[in-house]
Amino acid sequence: RLTLYQSNQLHSPHLTVGGGHTPREAFSAGINNFQEEEAPQGRPFNKEKMKDSPEEEAKLERQHFWRIIDAFRFYRVHVQEQVKRAEGQILSLPQRHQDLLPDVLSNLARISQCADHNQEILQAVVHNSLHMFENIEYGEREDPRKVCPSTTFDMDKLKSTIKQFIRDWSETGRAERDTCYQPIIEEIQRLFPNDQYDVSKVSVLIPGAGLGRLAWEIARLGYICQGNEWSFFMLFSSNFVLNRCETVNSLTLYPWIHQFSNNKKSSDQTRPIIFPDVNPQSLPLDADFSMVAGDFVEVYSESDSWDCVATCFFIDTAHNVIEYVETIWKILKPGGVWINLGPLLYHFENMADELSVELSYEDIRTAIVNVGFRIEVEKPSVQTTYTENDRSMLRYIYDCVFFVARKPADLYFNGQEGEEEEEDDQQQSFPPAAKSPRREGTDRLT
Numbered sequence: 001r002l003t004l005y006q007s008n009q010l011h012s013p014h015l016t017v018g019g020g021h022t023p024r025e026a027f028s029a030g031i032n033n034f035q036e037e038e039a040p041q042g043r044p045f046n047k048e049k050m051k052d053s054p055e056e057e058a059k060l061e062r063q064h065f066w067r068i069i070d071a072f073r074f075y076r077v078h079v080q081e082q083v084k085r086a087e088g089q090i091l092s093l094p095q096r097h098q099d100l101l102p103d104v105l106s107n108l109a110r111i112s113q114c115a116d117h118n119q120e121i122l123q124a125v126v127h128n129s130l131h132m133f134e135n136i137e138y139g140e141r142e143d144p145r146k147v148c149p150s151t152t153f154d155m156d157k158l159k160s161t162i163k164q165f166i167r168d169w170s171e172t173g174r175a176e177r178d179t180c181y182q183p184i185i186e187e188i189q190r191l192f193p194n195d196q197y198d199v200s201k202v203s204v205l206i207p208g209a210g211l212g213r214l215a216w217e218i219a220r221l222g223y224i225c226q227g228n229e230w231s232f233f234m235l236f237s238s239n240f241v242l243n244r245c246e247t248v249n250s251l252t253l254y255p256w257i258h259q260f261s262n263n264k265k266s267s268d269q270t271r272p273i274i275f276p277d278v279n280p281q282s283l284p285l286d287a288d289f290s291m292v293a294g295d296f297v298e299v300y301s302e303s304d305s306w307d308c309v310a311t312c313f314f315i316d317t318a319h320n321v322i323e324y325v326e327t328i329w330k331i332l333k334p335g336g337v338w339i340n341l342g343p344l345l346y347h348f349e350n351m352a353d354e355l356s357v358e359l360s361y362e363d364i365r366t367a368i369v370n371v372g373f374r375i376e377v378e379k380p381s382v383q384t385t386y387t388e389n390d391r392s393m394l395r396y397i398y399d400c401v402f403f404v405a406r407k408p409a410d411l412y413f414n415g416q417e418g419e420e421e422e423e424d425d426q427q428q429s430f431p432p433a434a435k436s437p438r439r440e441g442t443d444r445l446t
């Protein structure tokens with residue numbers, strides 16, 4: 001069983017969290033890269049200037065929570081509207097054309113059935129989400145049966161979340177995980193090998209953890225691992241898969257029914273995917289795995305806390321990626337490492353009223369070095385996919401950058417001490433994971 005902590009302001013990434021975050025029980029725990037973040041709140045760029053009162057914050061938080069619950073509940077209606085529209089188009093064709101397409105209407109009926117099935121899974125996710133946070137209750141709906149319409153924006157995010165189940169928790173997603181997660185995992189094992197480290201003392205943070213598979217895999221290897229996630233779509237879903245799904249391949253989703261273009265066969269659109277490919281509850285009893293809810297830069301402010309921060313398809317979610325660079329620098333212990341893999345598909349690009357600093361990798365790299373990191377490994381071209389439909393006639397490949405950047409271990413040593421560190425090759429190669437344990441604070445659990 002995992003523990004979830006939640007910070008405030010999940011609804012509004014633009015506001016600063018005052019009191020940090022508080023622990024909550026309850027659980028165990030991507031977007032695709034297409035604007036998975038929260039809906040624009042219409043706030044100005046300077047977040048400091050726009051703090052609401054705590055009461056207003058709590059109200060906005062509640063509204064946001066229920067808006068996302070509503071999106072999960074509205075899904076079936078939304079897909080059925082799409083199906084009805086497609087049926088209407090077919091039925092509007094001249095009869096002789098319809099006669100040439102004997103299977104089309106039955107395929108649409110099948111899509112409708114698949115949506116009903118997806119809705120059952122989504123209902124289970126919602127059912128387990130209503131009280132998943134220990135320290136916050138979001139009240140009850142006056143009429144819980146009432147389904148409120150959702151925006152296309154939220155429906156798109158929900159569909160992306162469904163695809164994220166495939167990336168993280170299905171056999172089908174294995175190839176994608178091998179290209180995205182495996183290089184990060186191998187690097188952690190190379191940097192903190194278990195024959196030289198007590199890995200149960202090596203702490204790894206995964207900001208933007210999505211449905212938690214990367215963090216889970218790292219915890220399975222014995223490292224302390226914490227995922228951090230901001231989106232309720234992801235948090236509800238990760239809570240479900242991590243805490244409520246025990247039987248391998250017992251559940252089915254139809255993630256491709258929303259894709260009406262680029263299908264070679266109609267049956268490709270309605271093919272099922274089963275999950276979870278492993279029992280998420282099968283972590284060793286002494287595993288130290290947690291998920292923390294909230295905005296990465298707001299939740300993590302404690303200096304010199306982590307041995308490793310690993311970002312996968314994450315840094316382009318920033319309004320200002322330099323803020324992420326600074327935060328990672330601050331929270332890493334001296335000698336700690338930042339491992340990154342991902343593209344730069346800036347999530348706030350083209351969003352009105354949103355700060356979005358779209359830098360090239362070259363510029364980010366300059367900033368990383370200027371902050372003080374030493375880049376130890378750099379691969380400019382790692383090809384990966386993201387929630388790919390491997391039967392689609394349109395497929396994207398991301399040409400990702402992969403790097404390992406170290407916060408030098410000699411940072412806090414001046415004069416003689418610093419020179420000693422410089423001379424100590426071993427110290428340079430292996431950060432002092434067990435030497436300066438992360439402080440046990442509110443950001444940790446189990």
Ligand SMILES: C[S@@+](CC[C@H](N)C(=O)[O-])C[C@H]1O[C@@H](n2cnc3c(N)ncnc32)[C@H](O)[C@@H]1O
Pocket residue numbers: 013030031032033036037167180207208209210211228229230231234294295296297312313314317318
């Ligand atoms: C493209 S997804 C990647 C998910 C996962 N790392 C993977 O590779 O599948 C980016 C994730 O970062 C989360 N995210 C975006 N901004 C965040 C923030 N400020 N703090 C924490 N998580 C954030 C999103 O909700 C989303 O789940």
